[in-house]
Amino acid sequence: MSRMTINGAPVEFELDPRTPLLYALREAANLTGTKSGGGQEDCECGVCLALVDGVALRSCRITLAEAEGREITTIEGLSRDRSHPMQQAMVAEQAIQSGYNTSALVIAGAALLERNPAPSEQEIIEALDGIYCRDGTYPRLVRTVQRAGRIMLRQESVSAAPASGIRAQDAAAAVPALSVPETSKASSDSD
Numbered sequence: 001m002s003r004m005t006i007n008g009a010p011v012e013f014e015l016d017p018r019t020p021l022l023y024a025l026r027e028a029a030n031l032t033g034t035k036s037g038g039g040q041e042d043c044e045c046g047v048c049l050a051l052v053d054g055v056a057l058r059s060c061r062i063t064l065a066e067a068e069g070r071e072i073t074t075i076e077g078l079s080r081d082r083s084h085p086m087q088q089a090m091v092a093e094q095a096i097q098s099g100y101n102t103s104a105l106v107i108a109g110a111a112l113l114e115r116n117p118a119p120s121e122q123e124i125i126e127a128l129d130g131i132y133c134r135d136g137t138y139p140r141l142v143r144t145v146q147r148a149g150r151i152m153l154r155q156e157s158v159s160a161a162p163a164s165g166i167r168a169q170d171a172a173a174a175v176p177a178l179s180v181p182e183t184s185k186a187s188s189d190s191d
């Protein structure tokens with residue numbers, strides 16, 4: 001039996017204490033926002049990040065025995081309504097790369113900003129290193145973390161991301177780069 005707190009709730013896992021935290025989160029607790037890139041010993045993908053006592057750690061490298069008594073926060077628990085500054089800034093800067101690494105980027109940025117709400121570009125690169133894809137979104141990711149820091153410091157505010165379950169055309173109205181084909185609007189209107 002391994003006991004810990006996950007997203008604010010006490011949890012007991014009846015699993016082998018050598019089980020990686022990643023698999024307990026995904027397979028036993030159904031917290032699939034923490035992604036798996038395989039989790040083998042040589043895996044460096046970083047998509048499995050979770051906060052352990054506020055520090056962003058690779059959950060595939062931590063056993064349940066090592067997580068005993070600790071406070072775990074996954075992307076599902078960072079904020080219930082997607083209002084964490086990293087989530088708000090990620091949407092505002094349109095910095096999404098893929099569904100695979102986005103939650104880890106948010107977790108890494110949140111951990112960095114908790115330590116330092118005004119990080120330098122170099123500090124941001126180091127915090128996100130190994131998680132982001134080296135594509136054209138990279139400058140937006142740096143701006144995302146900087147903007148999230150300003151939101152945390154109340155130097156700036158952004159409107160909240162569309163709520164879960166929003167109709168596609170409403171989401172499109174809130175995201176300038178998104179458009180919804182007329183056929184999709186018609187079927188959504190008739191739902």
Ligand code: FES
Binds near residue numbers: 037039
């Ligand atoms: S799953 Fe790839 S580093 Fe953890």
